[in-house]
Amino acid sequence: MPVVHKAGTKIWQRRSTRAQLAVWFGWLLGVAIFVYCWRLISEKTIWFFVMDAPVQAADMAERMVPPKWSYMEQLWGPVWDTINIATLGTMIAIVIAVPVAFCAARNTTPSRTLVRPVALFIIVSSRSINSLIWALMLVTLIGPGVLAGVIAIGLRSIGFCAKLLYEAIEEIDQNQVEAIIATGAARSQQLSFGIVPQILPAFAGISVFRWDINIRESTVLGLVGAGGIGLQLDASISTLAWTQVSLILLVILATVIVSEWVSARVRHAII
Amino acid sequence: MSNTPAIRRWKRPPFITNPTLRWGLWVGTAIYLAFAFGTMEVDWGRVSEGAVRGQRFIASFFPPDFTSRWESIRDGILESMWMTITSTVVGIILSVPVGLGAARNLSWRPVYLLCRGVLAVSRTFPEIILAIFFVKLFGFGPFAGFLALSVGTIGFYGKLLAEDIESMDPVQAEAIKSVGAGWLQWLNYSVQPQVMPRMIGLGIYRLDINFRESAVVGIVGGGGIGATLLTSFDRYEFDSAAAILLIIIGIVMVLEYTSGYIREWVQ
Numbered sequence: 001m002p003v004v005h006k007a008g009t010k011i012w013q014r015r016s017t018r019a020q021l022a023v024w025f026g027w028l029l030g031v032a033i034f035v036y037c038w039r040l041i042s043e044k045t046i047w048f049f050v051m052d053a054p055v056q057a058a059d060m061a062e063r064m065v066p067p068k069w070s071y072m073e074q075l076w077g078p079v080w081d082t083i084n085i086a087t088l089g090t091m092i093a094i095v096i097a098v099p100v101a102f103c104a105a106r107n108t109t110p111s112r113t114l115v116r117p118v119a120l121f122i123i124v125s126s127r128s129i130n131s132l133i134w135a136l137m138l139v140t141l142i143g144p145g146v147l148a149g150v151i152a153i154g155l156r157s158i159g160f161c162a163k164l165l166y167e168a169i170e171e172i173d174q175n176q177v178e179a180i181i182a183t184g185a186a187r188s189q190q191l192s193f194g195i196v197p198q199i200l201p202a203f204a205g206i207s208v209f210r211w212d213i214n215i216r217e218s219t220v221l222g223l224v225g226a227g228g229i230g231l232q233l234d235a236s237i238s239t240l241a242w243t244q245v246s247l248i249l250l251v252i253l254a255t256v257i258v259s260e261w262v263s264a265r266v267r268h269a270i271i
Numbered sequence: 272m273s274n275t276p277a278i279r280r281w282k283r284p285p286f287i288t289n290p291t292l293r294w295g296l297w298v299g300t301a302i303y304l305a306f307a308f309g310t311m312e313v314d315w316g317r318v319s320e321g322a323v324r325g326q327r328f329i330a331s332f333f334p335p336d337f338t339s340r341w342e343s344i345r346d347g348i349l350e351s352m353w354m355t356i357t358s359t360v361v362g363i364i365l366s367v368p369v370g371l372g373a374a375r376n377l378s379w380r381p382v383y384l385l386c387r388g389v390l391a392v393s394r395t396f397p398e399i400i401l402a403i404f405f406v407k408l409f410g411f412g413p414f415a416g417f418l419a420l421s422v423g424t425i426g427f428y429g430k431l432l433a434e435d436i437e438s439m440d441p442v443q444a445e446a447i448k449s450v451g452a453g454w455l456q457w458l459n460y461s462v463q464p465q466v467m468p469r470m471i472g473l474g475i476y477r478l479d480i481n482f483r484e485s486a487v488v489g490i491v492g493g494g495g496i497g498a499t500l501l502t503s504f505d506r507y508e509f510d511s512a513a514a515i516l517l518i519i520i521g522i523v524m525v526l527e528y529t530s531g532y533i534r535e536w537v538q
Contacts, residue, residue, distance in 0.1 A: 014460075030360075033356065034356065034357060034360050037352075037353040037356045037357045038353075038357050040349075040350075040353050041350075041353050041354065041357060041413045041414060041417055042414075044350070044412050044413050044414070044494070045409075045410075045412055045413070045414040046410050046412070049409055049410030050409050050410070050414065053408045053409050056407070056408050057408055060404075060407065060408070080310065081310075081311075084307045084310070084311065087303075087307065088307060124520065124523070124524055124527065125520050127523070128483060128519060128520045128523035128524065129483075129516060129519065129520065130483055130484065130486060130487045132399060132487045132490060133486065133487060133497075133500065133516070136490070136500070136501065136504055137328070137504070137512075140324065140328075140504050140507070141321040141324050141325045141328060142317065142318045142321035142325075143314060143317035143318065143320075143321060145312065145313060145314065145317075146311050146312065146313070147311070147313045147318065150311075193283070197283075200286050204286075216395075216397055217397065219397065219400075220397050220399045220400060223399065223403075223490065223491065224490065233400075237403065237407075249396075249400075252395075252396070252400075253395055253396075256395050257395070
């Protein structure tokens with residue numbers, strides 16, 4: 001226990017002197033890095049605009065109320081598109097993620113040296129590219145529209161679903177699989193009777209969770225032309241129709257809250 | 272049991288036990304899919320045209336072109352990194368008081384509701400929408416992106432911190448209180464050690480998320496690599512775009528491995 005002697009009495013300390021120094025040095029380094037980065041950002045910032053921001057914010061807020069409720073008629077279509085992008089994208093993702101997850105899990109992969117790294121690479125590259133960037137690519141490739149959004153969401157979600165799913169597969173109870181093997185089941189039967197029932201709740205939970213995230217993400221895909229309510233948001237912002245913008249934001253808020261509620265209810269029912 | 276028929280086939284129990292709900296879900300899904308595909312407008316001519324471009328795009332990954340736009344790629348990546356670091360630090364610092372206030376076992380009711388409200392609002396809108404507004408308010412450049420990412424970080428980190436504090440072991444907290452610790456000492460010696468390992472891991476995870484997000488806030492003018500990426504797509508310079516994407520994937524992979532390492536080391 002780290003103790004210092006001061007005037008003959010022992011005083012307890014949380015860390016030894018050396019550990020204390022190390023902690024201080026770590027903090028010093030961290031602060032130095034932060035200050036350095038901050039300076040670089042502040043060099044690129046026009047502080048006049050930042051100082052002006054409160055005025056601008058007040059001005060914008062004033063122009064945003066009241067929301068233009070009559071615009072709602074034109075928003076139902078985009079909202080429907082947004083939900084479709086999220087739902088169909090999640091479905092595509094699940095269909096692809098399941099085999100990838102089985103290839104990536106240590107206990108089910110066909111080959112640890114060949115197949116597993118490939119599956120892990122698919123997971124990482126799908127996860128590390130934001131859905132907006134996927135959408136950007138797909139819009140250049142297959143043109144603007146809902147389809148690009150669906151595929152973008154699908155590609156982005158593969159990594160997320162596959163990662164959580166393969167972790168669930170690795171955590172299964174091996175005894176049950178062994179029991180199935182003992183009855184003389186073939187490999188495919190082991191899979192469908194030993195492993196699948198164990199991961200089914202996790203699977204359903206992951207799908208709904210990702211669907212919820214995807215609703216949120218698909219609201220912005222329109223900014224790069226991939227369909228959904230983001231298209232209207234982009235158009236309204238560029239035409240400075242602030243009353244429409246505030247209505248769209250409210251609609252997004254409502255959609256996200258509803259989807260979160262649905263997802264929470266479903267996950268609660270499963271687990 | 273003796274009067275049961277001799278031959279009975281075992282059937283796997285269904286995942287959803289209620290048959291009405293089960294069949295209802297299937298039928299509902301089918302109807303939904305029919306509607307969804309029915310209302311989706313797809314220009315198949317344009318899609319097939321994309322196949323050619325797609326081949327070009329994939330071909331441009333071998334080899335990607337790092338050199339011809341290297342200056343702007345480097346600047347963009349560095350700017351993304353600064354934004355990532357500063358926004359993670361500021362976001363976490365700001366989220367600590369909010370998270371403490373949003374923990375039910377720590378704060379009193381009005382503060383709890385206020386902090387939960389702050390967290391809910393900052394979590395609802397995607398960073399990119401926040402970035403659009405911050406660009407309008409604060410002008411183009413990394414500062415707007417930095418703010419957007421910071422707000423996103425507050426929502427994420429504050430919520431998880433609050434949940435972690437709510438599920439901590441109250442016995443240790445009581446022990447520290449019983450030796451006569453003040454409120455700050457109590458936080459420092461009983462709450463902090465319990466939540467710290469997980470929160471360090473989450474902090475690094477958030478750093479990872481912020482880097483990925485910093486790659487897109489540039490699309491709406493918030494600084495970082497996104498602007499460079501958008502330009503290279505608009506000019507159909509797929510080989511430069513491929514280079515940028517590979518760099519992003521590489522950095523995210525490095526971050527993910529380090530974060531795994533640090534999390535193991537902390538615990």
